[in-house]
Amino acid sequence: MNAITFTNVSKQFPKTNYKAVKSVSFEIEEGELVTILGSSGCGKTTLLKMVNRLYDPDEGDIVLFGENIRDVDPVVVRRRIGYVIQQSGLFPHMTIEDNISTVPKLLKWDRKKQQERCRNLMELVGLDYEKFHKRYPHELSGGQQQRVGLARALAVNPKIMLMDEPFGAIDAINRLNLQDELKKIHRETNQTILFVTHDINEAFKLGNRVMIMNEGKICRFDTPQNVIRQPGDAFTQSLVQSAMDQEKFWREYRD
Amino acid sequence: MNGKWMEVITEYFRTNKDLYLEMVSTHIKISLIALLIATVIGIGGALLVSGNERAQKILSAVFQTFRVVPSLAVLILLIPIMGTGIMPALFALTLLAVPPIFMNTISGLTSASPFTIETAVGMGMTKRGTFWKVKWPLARPMILAGVKTAAIEIVASATLAAKIGAGGLGEIIFTGLGLYRMDLILIGAVSVATLSLMTGLILDGADKLLVPWK
Numbered sequence: 001m002n003a004i005t006f007t008n009v010s011k012q013f014p015k016t017n018y019k020a021v022k023s024v025s026f027e028i029e030e031g032e033l034v035t036i037l038g039s040s041g042c043g044k045t046t047l048l049k050m051v052n053r054l055y056d057p058d059e060g061d062i063v064l065f066g067e068n069i070r071d072v073d074p075v076v077v078r079r080r081i082g083y084v085i086q087q088s089g090l091f092p093h094m095t096i097e098d099n100i101s102t103v104p105k106l107l108k109w110d111r112k113k114q115q116e117r118c119r120n121l122m123e124l125v126g127l128d129y130e131k132f133h134k135r136y137p138h139e140l141s142g143g144q145q146q147r148v149g150l151a152r153a154l155a156v157n158p159k160i161m162l163m164d165e166p167f168g169a170i171d172a173i174n175r176l177n178l179q180d181e182l183k184k185i186h187r188e189t190n191q192t193i194l195f196v197t198h199d200i201n202e203a204f205k206l207g208n209r210v211m212i213m214n215e216g217k218i219c220r221f222d223t224p225q226n227v228i229r230q231p232g233d234a235f236t237q238s239l240v241q242s243a244m245d246q247e248k249f250w251r252e253y254r255d
Numbered sequence: 256m257n258g259k260w261m262e263v264i265t266e267y268f269r270t271n272k273d274l275y276l277e278m279v280s281t282h283i284k285i286s287l288i289a290l291l292i293a294t295v296i297g298i299g300g301a302l303l304v305s306g307n308e309r310a311q312k313i314l315s316a317v318f319q320t321f322r323v324v325p326s327l328a329v330l331i332l333l334i335p336i337m338g339t340g341i342m343p344a345l346f347a348l349t350l351l352a353v354p355p356i357f358m359n360t361i362s363g364l365t366s367a368s369p370f371t372i373e374t375a376v377g378m379g380m381t382k383r384g385t386f387w388k389v390k391w392p393l394a395r396p397m398i399l400a401g402v403k404t405a406a407i408e409i410v411a412s413a414t415l416a417a418k419i420g421a422g423g424l425g426e427i428i429f430t431g432l433g434l435y436r437m438d439l440i441l442i443g444a445v446s447v448a449t450l451s452l453m454t455g456l457i458l459d460g461a462d463k464l465l466v467p468w469k
Contacts, residue, residue: 054377079379089374093392093468103378136468
């Protein structure tokens with residue numbers, strides 16, 4: 001079954017004279033890790049936020065596991081979907097444990113189950129439970145905070161995870177570690193992940209398919225290999241070219 | 256000189272201990288009641304208009320205007336309407352204390368970062384849940400700061416309440432002023448200052464208790 005299906009979805013924000021997302025259609029199978037790549041203002045975040053109904057489309061249908069989300073209470077949709085953003089969005093007044101248990105609490109899990117789940121999740125994202133669970137977000141580094149954000153999104157083992165440039169504000173070394181861990185987690189959980197980024201290396205490294213967006217439309221949606229071999233349209237070509245130029249730059253300096 | 260002062264002051268406490276304690280307790284009582292009423296009005300008012308920016312602006316302007324009027328002027332102006340005694344004093348002190356609490360509650364409730372709010376909503380908190388679990392607790396430090404400002408202002412201004420017969424530590428000071436008794440003025444002033452300092456310290460303690468994440 002398809003995890004996510006978009007059919008002719010468009011979105012225009014009030015007081016703008018263009019569509020942020022223009023009649024987009026695509027299908028994503030369960031268990032895929034799809035990266036959405038594009039420059040700022042291309043509509044990638046808008047597209048992502050329509051999946052958990054932070055925005056509602058003006059036209060078209062969004063179907064998750066056979067269910068049109070227009071017919072489901074947004075609050076219910078959101079509790080089924082993991083959500084991570086760049087700024088981590090951790091609650092500064094809650095301990096790490098309370099942050100991670102946000103959705104389990106909303107769903108009224110019993111305390112013991114919450115705590116056990118929190119312990120497992122912290123282990124999964126590489127944070128020592130005893131050391132960190134009572135701390136507050138500001139006592140953690142940016143990378144650690146983002147790990148907590150990831151654990152929090154994974155809390156109720158959602159079938160779909162939405163990630164909006166989650167590693168965008170993290171230094172290069174930590175980012176590579178987090179990318180590897182996300183891949184590992186994805187292998188273990190078989191979740192369907194939509195991952196927005198403007199970093200072409202990240203997009204091609206993580207995605208088993210890459211969706212390239214420009215001006216509200218999807219230019220290419222294919223495996224990294226296919227996109228690199230046959231970029232197709234001009235925008236995708238220039239993207240791939242820029243990544244290759246960068247690599248050339250590194251090589252020149254090394255040799 | 257020093258010895259003489261000590262003697263006079265000791266003598267005062269020896270003969271007026273009960274009177275002094277009563278004045279302290281009246282002072283604290285008036286201050287506490289005024290603070291309580293002001294807190295209820297300030298926070299309650301802010302909660303009522305939260306989400307309505309126009310009402311917020313209008314109420315802020317009204318409170319700001321009240322705040323400019325000196326407490327002493329309010330006290331005197333109230334005499335023809337409310338007479339003398341504790342009631343007009345409470346009224347004036349409450350009027351003084353509502354603005355800082357109201358304004359701080361308003362700005363506290365808007366202090367949560369938009370990303371924090373976005374994730375709260377994105378994870379499936381209802382509007383109500385977002386308010387009480389995120390916006391409200393994050394507003395607490397600012398609200399508490401407002402209450403602290405208000406409390407200190409009240410304790411200091413409650414001194415003036417003695418002028419219209421409400422009692423409190425102001426009585427010692429006004430008596431001292433009337434009789435040119437420096438010892439009384441000193442005792443009154445130091446007592447009020449000590450009370451103000453203690454108020455600040457107690458509310459700092461409350462801050463640590465209610466805002467453990469800072």
